[in-house]
Amino acid sequence: MGAGSRRDARLVTTDELRVVIRGKPSGTSYAGSVRTQKESRTLSKWVWMFALSMISSSAWADSICPSPPPYALLRQDEDYSYLRDPGCKRDFLDPIKFISLSPQEDQYLTLGGEVREWYEVFRNANWGVGPQDRDGYLLQRISTYSDWHLGDGIRLFGQLSSATVNGRNGGPRPVDEAQLWLEQAFAQFDVPAFSSADITVRLGRQEFRFGSGRFVDVRDGPNVRRAFDGVSAVLDVGGWHATALVTRPVLNRPSVFDDPSDTRTTFWGLYATKAVSSMGGGLDLYYLGINNRQATFDRGTGDQQRHTFGARAFGSKGNWDYDWELTYQAGSFAGLPLSAYSFATETGYTFKSIPFAPRVSLKAAATSGDGGPASGTFGTFSALFPTGIYFGQAAIGLNGAPNLLALGATFKANLSDSIQLGIGYDLFWRNSLHDGVYGLAGNLLRTGQESRERYIGDQLSASIVWRATRHVDVSLAYAYFFVGPFLTASAIPGRDVQYGSAYVRFKF
Incomplete structure (x- = not known):
């Protein structure tokens, strides 16, 4: 060459x-x-x-590679099947989100979890009644889950959690501590159905959140979340997404693996939702039933069977958004016929064309209270298993939904792509002067027999949330509750309440 x-x-x-x-x-x-x-x-x-x-x-x-899904409130709702393609694995934790269990990669395992450190402090907790703690306390929650997709429509999901509280005078509240518990453990099966319908059945311990969370929610704000033992079925047909369930709520206790089903309570129902383009959102229709052998209200304690029928409309049009819900309850309590109602609405407007895209909204709610022995019926409304943050922008969680008239306004602004500011102001009255004031869980806080005053008080709250990364978020919150005549005229006069909290959370 x-x-x-x-x-x-x-x-x-x-x-x-x-x-x-x-x-x-x-x-x-x-x-x-x-x-x-x-x-x-x-x-x-x-x-x-x-x-x-x-x-x-x-x-x-x-x-072809979708963006990583946001971490869901219910971790079983996350779908990482797209990571079957190795080229889509970009996050440093993606390798544990799709662990192949078969050569065909139709079977896989997903791992994940959460660590949350939450500090909170009260001045005059419970309006000054009971043990007080001016130094605050630390709430810690650690959770991990495994999600096994075994092919042929078979899936196993398990979630372990540890919730502890340190430094709280008076010890842990029921929602503060469960040192180690099985939060979720269910088997899921796809059921052959008509070609136009998909049916999935879940057996075991599981969590739910329906609609706005006003009646059924996982209760993420408090340290211990809410779970149920039983069976549920999900049906997708004709544009409707429906969940049917028959369950018992889990009783959380502070030690290790001591969280049984509540054998005194049975909870069942059907919740259906459908997207409606003309509404800019959707429509929810639902029936929820509960039988409780030890229900306590201002009227007393007794067996209750309650049937809840409701409808919710939600959506957005242009700069406007709305969330309206109407509910009626029937049944019986302690041998009395039960008739109760609830109406809740929030209407908001977002100024999309100006900096920070601020949103303002007005809220109104009315829930029935009991009319007293002379009424011949029982009228206290029950929110069943509601969200852990029902009013305001902070998890102060003083008063709940029963026997309430409420008006409120909120202001939210996106200070940056990752920082959101929220401010809320709410006013509360008793609907019925024959009924008391209740907590978030429906527990009686103050009897209505000691005062004829209607006004409970008003609450100013603010929060700022920084979503530092997809995995990390940080929050600061403050609230001040100004007691009204009903509380100041009680046998033990109520005091203004201050609340502050800070948390950091890591999800994977």
């Missing part, structure tokens, strides 16, 4: 590449210069083709 052939076969040097930019190098023949320029152009063409192919491949990968 001649020198020219050897030169054609070797890599082009840096000096030869400069020919394209600077022209013929000194001391090089004209023929050699032309050949060098041709080789340089050929090399440049291949470099550009390779670069374009890489850009195209990256763009193609972006088009």
Whole structure:
């Protein structure tokens, strides 16, 4: 092989590449210069083709790889099947989100969890009644789950949690501590059905959240979340997404694996939701039933069977958004016929064209209270298993839904893409003067037999949330409750309440 052939076969040097930019190098023949320029152009063409192919491949990968899903309130709702494609694994924790269990990769395991550190402090907790703690206390929640997708529509899901409280005078409240408990453990099966319907059945311990969370919610704000033991079925047909369930609520206790089903309470129902484009949102219709052998209200303690029928409309149109809900309850309590109602509405407006896109909203709610022995019926409304933050922008959680008239306003602003500010102001009255004031869980806080005053008080609250990364969020909150005549005129006069909290949470 001649020198020219050897030169054609070797890599082009840096000096030869400069020919394209600077022209013929000194001391090089004209023929050699032309050949060098041709080789340089050929090399440049291949470099550009390779670069374009890489850009195209990256763009193609972006088009087929969805963005990582946000961490859901119910972790079983997250879907990481797209990570079957190794090219879609971009987050440093993606390797544990899709662990293949079969060569065909139709079976896989997902791991995840959460660590939350929450500090809170009260001044005059429970309006000054009971043990007080001016130094505050630390609430810690650690949770981990495994999600086994075993193919043929079979799935196993398990979640372990530890919730502890440190430094609280008076010890833990029921929602503060469960040192180690099985939060969820269910088996899921796809059921063959009509071609136009999908049915999934879950057996075991599981969590639920329906609609706005006003009646059934996982109660994420408090340290110990809410779970149920039983069976549920999810049906998707004709644009409707419906969940039917027959369960017993879990009784949380502070030690290790001592959280049984509440055998005194049975909870069942059907909750259906459908997207409606003309509403800019959707419509919820539901029936929820509960039988409780030890229900306590201001009227007394007795067996209750309560049937809840409701409808909720929600959505947005332009800058406006709305969430309206109407509910009626029938049944019996302690041998008396039961008749109760609830109406709740929030209507908001977002100023999308100005900095921070602030949103203002007005809220109104009315829930019935008992009319007293002379009424012949029992009228206290029950919110069943509501969210842990029912009013305001902070988890102060003083008064709950029963026997209430409430008006409120909120202001929210996006200070940046990751920081949101919220401010709320709420006013509370008793609906019936024959009934008392209740907590978030429906527990009686103050009897209504000691005062004829209606006004309970008003609450100012504020919070700021920083979503530092997809995995980390930080929050600060403050609330001040100004007691009204009903509380100040009680046998033990109520005092203004101050509340502050800070938390940091890591999810994976």
